[in-house]
Amino acid sequence: MTPLAxxxxxxxxxxxxxxLAAAQFFECTALTPLALEMRKADDAESGFSSSAQLPAPNTLIEIMLRGKRMAFFCQQHPEQGHVAVHAISDEGDRGIHIGWRATFTPGSGEVSIDEEYTTSKEREDAAYIGLIFIEKLLCIINQPGLVERRARDTDKRILREVKARDYEPASPKWHECHIRPGVHGSEGEDGGNHREHQLHYVRKHRKPSLGPDRWIDGYWRGNADLGIHFKHYVVHAPG
Structure with missing residues (x-):
């Protein structure tokens, strides 16, 4: 299990x-800057990507952000078609804080935020932003060849306790996610040579030739060996 888990x-x-014993665990701190870049770049009107699928039906994603450990326990519900997310943070001496609960449906704009945990507009907005962040992390994890998953051993004391309590056997490994070195994205995506460019994000965009409301998911392309290029986006109000 990851540290907070x-x-x-x-x-x-x-x-x-x-x-927790039934979950798979992914430490994704190294992917956080990329997910934040995607969140800034993509048009919110496009909804949640169909690529935002969980690696396992019960998945815990953990990150370190601003010196604080945060965990997002995610469950895939195939019957309803949505992903449920429960946010938890480690507040140090103040203990563990139960944040928000919400769901999103991949491939649509459907969102449901649990009002029990979002008692103000500010917390509701934070939950929505958090859902988008998790969607982006899942898209990164699921882009072919982009992420290297480094296996780490689960604490043996936890494995023994799970066995003693007769729970479902816990996974003996969890995964630390990093960007895999080398060239990403196919040559045909932009007709150029990725080896000449740093790894960079191609934002989600409409493609009218495929239909009036057809969106093409954003993706990362370029050579990670040359570094990662982050863009600066300026958002203007409509009209």
């Missing part, structure tokens, strides 16, 4: 422990 397991009740 292991802390949650030790402090959690039986239901929490069973849910």
């Amino acid at each position: 292991a802390r949650l397991f030790r402090k959690g009740d039986e239901d929490t422990q069973r849910r």
Whole structure:
């Protein structure tokens, strides 16, 4: 389990422990700048990408942001077609903070935010922004060849406790995600030579030739060995 997930397991009740034992874990701190870049670049009107699928039905994504560990417990619900996300943060001496709960549907603009955890407009906005961030992380993880998953061993004390409590066997490995070195994106995507360009994001865009409301998902292309190029976007109000 990732660091915050292991802390949650030790402090959690039986239901929490069973849910965590059945999950796959991904530490994605190294992908955070890329996800934030995508969030800034893409048009919110395009909705959530159909590529934002979970690596496993129960997936915990963990990051370190501004010195704070945050975890997003995600569950795929094939029957309803949506992904449920539960945000949790480690507040240090103040303990673990239960944040927001919300769902989104890949390939659509459908969002549902649990009002029990979002008692103000500010917290509701934070939950929506958090959903978009998770969508972007999932798109990065799912882009072919872009991410290297480095296997790490789950704490043996947790594995022993899971076995002793007769829970579903926990995964003996969790994964630390990094950008894989080398060239990404096919040569045909822009007709150029990716080796001459840093890794950069091609924002989501409409393609009228495929239909009036057809969106092409954004993707990363270029040579990661040359570094990563982040753009500066200026958003203007319509009209």
